[in-house]
Amino acid sequence: MSGDQTMRAAQVREFGTWANVSIGEAPKLAPGAGEALIEVHAAPLNFVDLIVVAGKYQFLPKLPFTPGKGPAGVVREVGEGVTNVKPGDRVLAMAEIGGYAEYCVAPAAHCYPLPDTLSFVDAGAMSLVFDTSWFALRERARIAPGETVLVLGASGGVGEAAVQLAKAMGAKVLAGVSRPETHAAARAAGADEIIDLSRENINDSLRDQVFAVTGKRGADIVIDPLGGDYFDAALRALAWRGRLVVIGFAAGRIPSVKANYLLVKNIEVSGLQISDYRKRRPEQVAECYREIFDFYAAGKIRPPRVTTLPLGEASTGLRMIEERKAAGRVVLLPRG
Numbered sequence: 001m002s003g004d005q006t007m008r009a010a011q012v013r014e015f016g017t018w019a020n021v022s023i024g025e026a027p028k029l030a031p032g033a034g035e036a037l038i039e040v041h042a043a044p045l046n047f048v049d050l051i052v053v054a055g056k057y058q059f060l061p062k063l064p065f066t067p068g069k070g071p072a073g074v075v076r077e078v079g080e081g082v083t084n085v086k087p088g089d090r091v092l093a094m095a096e097i098g099g100y101a102e103y104c105v106a107p108a109a110h111c112y113p114l115p116d117t118l119s120f121v122d123a124g125a126m127s128l129v130f131d132t133s134w135f136a137l138r139e140r141a142r143i144a145p146g147e148t149v150l151v152l153g154a155s156g157g158v159g160e161a162a163v164q165l166a167k168a169m170g171a172k173v174l175a176g177v178s179r180p181e182t183h184a185a186a187r188a189a190g191a192d193e194i195i196d197l198s199r200e201n202i203n204d205s206l207r208d209q210v211f212a213v214t215g216k217r218g219a220d221i222v223i224d225p226l227g228g229d230y231f232d233a234a235l236r237a238l239a240w241r242g243r244l245v246v247i248g249f250a251a252g253r254i255p256s257v258k259a260n261y262l263l264v265k266n267i268e269v270s271g272l273q274i275s276d277y278r279k280r281r282p283e284q285v286a287e288c289y290r291e292i293f294d295f296y297a298a299g300k301i302r303p304p305r306v307t308t309l310p311l312g313e314a315s316t317g318l319r320m321i322e323e324r325k326a327a328g329r330v331v332l333l334p335r336g
Contacts, residue, residue: 006027006028007101008024009023009100010023010067011026011066012053012066012067013063016053017050018315018318019319023311029104031079031082033079034080034082034108035105035106036079036107036108037075037105038071038073038074038076038093038103038104039074040073040104041072041120042072042073042121042332042333043331043334044069045321045326046070047322048128050321059275061096067100068098068100069095069096069127070092070093070095071124072090072114074088074090075111076103082108084108084109085113089111092124092127094127094285100334102311110282115296118296121331125328126161126292130165130301132161132247133158133162134165135288136247136272137149137165137221141221141243142243143166143169143221145169145171147172147221148173148219148239149166149174150234151176153225153230153250154191155179157329158247159175160185160189165301166190167300168190173191173193174193175191175195178198179198193213195209195210196209204233206237207233207236207237210237221244221245222235222238222242222244222245223247224245224248226249227248227249228252231244235261238267240266241266242267244268244270246269305329307320308332309332310332311332317330
């Protein structure tokens with residue numbers, strides 16, 4: 001650990017790849033009004049961090065900066081006007097940047113008290129994927145018990161979280177995955193049926209599979225972190241009055257849709273960018289985490305699989321994520 005005035009932190013001095021992330025000494029932070037200083041014990045690595053490091057995210061930090069969203073740790077200081085957390089509280093801090101460090105400053109309104117039984121590592125692993133999935137299901141898709149939810153990319157972090165939450169919310173869940181070795185994990189997360197995304201002619205084969213397990217009715221909700229051809233195919237697999245929520249384009253191509261198709265089928269396509277909710281609807285994000293933590297306490301959801309790395313291997317972890325070599329979530333241990 002560093003001295004009283006400095007801390008170890010990952011830093012980006014020039015936008016680029018994971019190789020642009022280096023570890024060095026940085027001034028120790030102090031909380032301003034409405035902020036909390038977090039002693040970071042676990043910092044998740046996210047695919048979106050690669051986008052931020054590349055300089056392609058919608059909110060670009062000023063160089064140099066420390067990446068890292070959603071660290072978990074202990075509140076050590078609070079700024080003027082903070083009443084929702086206090087020094088000593090264990091929290092998940094949904095900071096936009098700064099998590100890959102020994103200390104991080106975050107808006108106190110974005111710090112959420114952790115259940116006593118939830119470890120820092122598991123809390124960090126749940127951040128960004130469970131809140132994204134919650135908003136996709138609850139707020140954008142308006143999920144109701146008994147509906148059928150198709151989750152594309154169900155073996156990914158957001159996808160697996162969406163499977164678990166949809167099941168906890170009372171839905172029938174269809175897990176869209178591409179590799180046979182991921183079927184068991186999707187079932188363990190709560191999937192009722194597996195939809196094979198590796199089949200030929202996905203435009204027809206996805207719909208055929210969904211119709212086969214829904215009595216030709218289709219899916220009420222599709223959660224789509226993939227885009228590309230999978231989006232096009234899933235649109236055809238929606239039930240009457242179905243809702244498709246776009247949350248990413250991991251497949252590469254950003255798709256488009258003809259508005260007349262929405263009209264003819266009485267369907268909706270909406271998008272989700274979770275950072276806006278933290279800024280515009282902080283009370284709703286607090287509600288989100290209350291329900292997520294209640295589900296956890298009740299045993300209805302579980303943290304994802306985790307690979308932990310020391311802070312010094314931040315660039316290695318990001319490379320693992322870029323090359324899709326990570327087993328589950330990757331979490332840095334700044335104090336490990």
